[in-house]
Amino acid sequence: MTRRSVLVLLFEGVQSLDVTGPVEVFAGAGRAGGEPYEIRTASLDGGPVRTSSGLRLTPDCALSDAGPPHTLLIPGGEGSRCPAPGLIDRLREYAGRAERVVSVCSGALLLAAAGLLDGRRATTHWALCAQLAEEYPRVTVEPDPVFVRDGPIATSAGVTAGIDLALALIEEDHGRDIALLVARQLVVFLRRPGNQAQFSVQLAAQTARREPLRDLQQWITEHPDADLSVDRLAERTRLSPRHFARAFHAETGTTPGRYVERVRLEQARRLLEETADGVEQISRACGYGTPEAMRRAFVRTLHTAPAEYRRRFRP
Template sequence: MTQRSVLVVLFDGVQSLDVTGPMEVFAGASRFPDVTYGLRTASLDGAPVRTSVGLTLVPDSSLADAEPPHTLLVPGGQGTRHPDPALVDWLRTQAPHAERLVSVCTGALLLAAAGLLDGHRVTTHWVVAEHLARSYPDVEVDPDPIFVRDGKLATSAGVTAGIDLSLALVEEDCGRQVALTVARHLVVFLRRPGNQAQFSAQLTAQTARREPLREVQHWITEHPDDDLSVDALAARARLSPRHFARAFQTETGMTPGRYVERVRIEHARRLLEDTTDGVAGIARTCGYGTPEAMRRAFVKALGTAPAEYRRRCRPQSMTSTTSSVN
């Protein structure tokens, strides 16, 4: 029987979903006969805390009275901006005793303040990634992935990424079938790979101010299989290629080629997740031309091949194997 204790740290201003999302995952896994996660919550003094949306959470105990857990989970929230020094001190002295240390969203700021992220590669919510990197230069901050594993340390991006990370930990502990069943129950994918981007090209890029450039952005999104070269896009915007490329980057924050690359990856990713279409067909639909071209793009952007991405994100019975390129 798999038995692991999970202690979730509570504090005023905590993000409620950072707490309940992972707890629902571990609790769901514990419904299996051979799996047990002992879930407990604790605040610094054992007193109730108010979440960032005003909910009151009543902890099981104080941190001082909590037994050392297998997995210590530190959520994020507004309370991480000006943390209680006593909480940081507790983390500094007690967190290293946990077999697995996990942060969700801006919980990474608490671990960094306690010196627990030095020398490690981590992620956090993209909004605070630059602040984390600037404030703690000994921490290697990667703002793109939804979660990062580095030894016994696991950090995740904002809010729902804590669910993705928790599902990955359950899969590691208990096997794919348990994690898959929990994901189905929660109506989420098992699982978004950790190095999947936190947000889409449409959110990453700024919306262009000028209407012709905005129309081009929309065209790219709606026609990923079309000719999306700079010359073709410039003609659609009625600008010279040089003027178009310069204006597009100025107004959106990325080059046309980079924007096209992200849109195609996202479109292909959705088709791999939501359909049983073969890799070769998806490659054509997304403008790659060949499965090998799409495979190279996936490995470069996500660190995994299309077939492996699909295997991680979809039930095996729904996965198409019509293409030999993986």
């Protein structure tokens, strides 16, 4: 087995960024002073493929001619939802020869179809998580994280999450300094922790149709340190607390309390990532009141304490 080689599976309808994003990260390790990866691409029959955007990619070889890799990368794309005949069987056979198997976006559907995610935790693009859970009930689907590592198999969310996962693997292989240099070359974060949410609270929640509720959503985001109890929020919309709670849930798909909790957590995470403010100062600015209250919120949702969360972002 070639040490720390990377083989990328290509197929008709593959998402080009799912391929090139992680490949650029792995290629950057050698430029940053780490041991270079041997990066190759393969299609089922060795022939060229068209990406979902129309680009033509020519692989290095057929999958059957590729040697066992250290890392097998399975990208996503439209072709992962209707795979070519024989692709799943060949993937099932070939994946057992790799030390670790990595998927990006809807590539998780291919891994699940091959039975490689049975009994494991996994994620994929948020829009496909329900499909993954419904079609493959033996897979424990986690819809929120950017990526999930379960033993030798790692799955990631959409497109840029493949970059985060590749950076995490470089850090595992070569150490934090090399991963940091690669991230700087690509002008991205060292990496988002795997349990970071795939998208912001305002994107995750529906935008209310009625102007008072829509304006309130924005006001909550701008004032996480305010009194955001249901009674106070209802006053701002001139509705009774009961009517307000029902209307908010109907139009946003979540309760006022849950929305506030997520806004505060997102704001706290941003301040931990981008500022040098202390945990006590951040807890007050985000409406938690005390560092202990903020710590409990982090542990409950992210399974990590604020100090550990910051350490992952700041060298």
